[in-house]
Amino acid sequence: MGSDAPVKHVVFGVTGSIAAYKAAEIVRCLKKKGYRVSVIMTRKAQEFIAPLTFEILSEERVWCSLFEGQAQERIVRHISLAQDADVLVIAPASANIIGKIANGIADDLLSTVAMATRAPVMLAPAMNEAMYENPVVQRNCANLKELGLIFVGPQKGALACGTVGTGHIAPAEEIVSQVETVLKSPS
Numbered sequence: 001m002g003s004d005a006p007v008k009h010v011v012f013g014v015t016g017s018i019a020a021y022k023a024a025e026i027v028r029c030l031k032k033k034g035y036r037v038s039v040i041m042t043r044k045a046q047e048f049i050a051p052l053t054f055e056i057l058s059e060e061r062v063w064c065s066l067f068e069g070q071a072q073e074r075i076v077r078h079i080s081l082a083q084d085a086d087v088l089v090i091a092p093a094s095a096n097i098i099g100k101i102a103n104g105i106a107d108d109l110l111s112t113v114a115m116a117t118r119a120p121v122m123l124a125p126a127m128n129e130a131m132y133e134n135p136v137v138q139r140n141c142a143n144l145k146e147l148g149l150i151f152v153g154p155q156k157g158a159l160a161c162g163t164v165g166t167g168h169i170a171p172a173e174e175i176v177s178q179v180e181t182v183l184k185s186p187s
Contacts, residue, residue: 007034008035008086008087008183009035009036009037009038009084010036010038010086010089010179010183011081011082011087011089011117011119012026012037012038012039012058012089012090012091013039013041013042013091014039014040014041014042014045014054014090014091014092015090015094015097016043016045016047016048016094017045017092017126018126019091019092019126019168019169020045020092021048021049022091022126022172023049023091023092024049024053024054025172026091026172026175026176027039027054027057027058028057029173029176030176030179031057031058033180035179037058037060038058038060038063038081038084038085039054039058039060039063040063040064040109040110040113041063041110042064042097042108042109042110043064051064063077063081063109064109066078066108066112078109078112079116081109081113082112082113082115082119083116083117083118085119086119086183087119087120087121087122087182088113088114088117088119088122089124089175089179090110090114090121090122090123090124091122091123091126091169092124092125092126092169093123093124093125093126094125094126094127095125097110097111097114097123098123098125098137098141099136099140101114101115101123101144102140102144103140120150120182121149121150122149122150122151122152122179123144123150123152124152124154124170125141125151125153125167126153126154126167126168126169127167128161128165128167129159129163129165129166131167132166152170152174152175153168153169153170154166154167154168154169155170
């Protein structure tokens, strides 16, 4: 990025998955490359990793609630994040968030930002192989791909249940590389 170029803004969603700890490495890499990163965590994501981790790595407040800080700041947070995003990345993307986005459900901060943004949306799925291969999840993924959402992974690897299968989150380097490709492409 040139010194005169505006800093690109990555809005980064973290959902409830054991792979949430890997999101910290992705955020760290994005910051190291000079991007502004605003993290949104779902309630379930906070059961796997603390918001403080992302506040330290992103050097910004982490957003966890749809209405957090809106009255005091006189801002509609989901709209401001959606409008400010140059890309929305959700990593890990659980079956739950994939289903919400595919079906237009906006019932928390991350899903409302996903519904409101006009920026490219990138999903890095992470879940058990049986969940990933479920016909409903596969249909949701296919529908989202058809709508232009970008998928990175999943790949075959060790899963939290102790088996090896497809559902392992893509490597951080691959996700960061895809983010850079999206941010460098003409709008």
